[in-house]
Amino acid sequence: MRKTMLKPETTIPGTNFQNKIYQGDCAEMLKSIADNSVDFIITSPPYANQRSKSYGGVKPNEYVEWFLPIAEQLKRVLTQDGSFILNIKEHVENGERHTYVLELILALRKMGWRWTEEYSWHKKNAFPGKWPNRFRDSFERCLHFNLDKSFYMDQDSVMVEMGDWKDKRFKYLTGNDLERHASQVGNSFAKNIANWEKRDKAYPSNVLSLATNCKNVGHPAAFPESLPSWFIKLFTRERGVVLDPFMGSGTTALSCIKLKRQFIGIEMSEEYVKLSCDKINKALGLTIKPKSKPKSRKKGECPHMAPLAP
Numbered sequence: 001m002r003k004t005m006l007k008p009e010t011t012i013p014g015t016n017f018q019n020k021i022y023q024g025d026c027a028e029m030l031k032s033i034a035d036n037s038v039d040f041i042i043t044s045p046p047y048a049n050q051r052s053k054s055y056g057g058v059k060p061n062e063y064v065e066w067f068l069p070i071a072e073q074l075k076r077v078l079t080q081d082g083s084f085i086l087n088i089k090e091h092v093e094n095g096e097r098h099t100y101v102l103e104l105i106l107a108l109r110k111m112g113w114r115w116t117e118e119y120s121w122h123k124k125n126a127f128p129g130k131w132p133n134r135f136r137d138s139f140e141r142c143l144h145f146n147l148d149k150s151f152y153m154d155q156d157s158v159m160v161e162m163g164d165w166k167d168k169r170f171k172y173l174t175g176n177d178l179e180r181h182a183s184q185v186g187n188s189f190a191k192n193i194a195n196w197e198k199r200d201k202a203y204p205s206n207v208l209s210l211a212t213n214c215k216n217v218g219h220p221a222a223f224p225e226s227l228p229s230w231f232i233k234l235f236t237r238e239r240g241v242v243l244d245p246f247m248g249s250g251t252t253a254l255s256c257i258k259l260k261r262q263f264i265g266i267e268m269s270e271e272y273v274k275l276s277c278d279k280i281n282k283a284l285g286l287t288i289k290p291k292s293k294p295k296s297r298k299k300g301e302c303p304h305m306a307p308l309a310p
């Protein structure tokens with residue numbers, strides 16, 4: 001993709017702003033990106049009241065007000081058939097889930113975004129724990145927004161192997177399974193299971209079971225590369241432009257490089273911008289300058305895992 005070493009940028013030029021990482025506040029930086037120039041946006045913004053020590057937290061009651069000007073810019077830069085995936089999860093406050101994410105969804109709809117779908121990222125390696133009024137939290141929301149009812153989606157790119165399920169299920173096909181028929185529980189869902197008999201692959205569900213990062217990637221809240229990769233394959237063509245306005249440690253850019261997509265990353269922290277550039281240069285096989293030491297983390301600690309309750 002690039003022939004030259006990637007270095008942090010602090011201003012976004014009028015043209016050729018792809019395949020770069022910009023350091024600054026995305027609310028301001030986004031204003032320099034051209035209209036309709038981004039095919040897909042995926043991001044995990046700071047969650048309200050979380051990690052206020054590492055990179056500043058936004059108060060839950062101010063979250064919608066803080067996010068809306070950013071969403072306005074995202075709407076402007078996204079192509080009409082593009083998608084926006086927002087990875088977020090509300091925390092528990094005073095024994096109940098906060099409602100700021102729900103309020104944000106409603107505010108985004110008012111702005112003109114369509115809330116097409118919600119994917120659930122099931123963290124299959126979440127730590128066990130014990131809480132008095134709930135079980136361990138092992139999923140995050142991946143909210144899918146669009147500007148238009150019709151958008152680019154390559155469903156075949158994320159098909160999954162049927163594996164054992166197919167062998168077991170098709171061994172016992174009954175007459176009912178061989179023709180399209182109304183569901184046995186009386187709803188209007190109709191199926192024709194036999195249609196799938198000769199196929200090795202099926203379409204996935206909206207639940208993604210992906211492990212969290214367990215090795216130190218230099219950022220306390222990085223998502224695993226498998227998360228942006230899945231959505232990038234689904235919602236972009238090769239060479240498509242992918243924007244992550246809260247780029248953190250560069251995970252989205254690394255997915256783009258592997259999948260032959262172009263990236264635009266914005267990140268406020270100088271440390272994480274440098275980390276991203278180092279990782280990208282390494283992935284591209286370019287000579288790298290000595291790396292700054294990644295932040296230390298306690299042995300065995302995994303950023304997305306809930307701590308064990310006493």
Ligand SMILES: C[S@@+](CC[C@H](N)C(=O)[O-])C[C@H]1O[C@@H](n2cnc3c(N)ncnc32)[C@H](O)[C@@H]1O
Pocket residue numbers: 024025026027043044045046047055219221222223224245246247248249250251252266267268269272
């Ligand atoms: C949840 S982390 C993103 C982690 C990223 N997905 C990864 O895999 O490394 C959110 C990031 O947003 C950055 N950030 C916070 N406010 C910002 C702003 N206004 N503009 C740009 N970046 C911001 C933080 O420094 C943090 O690195």
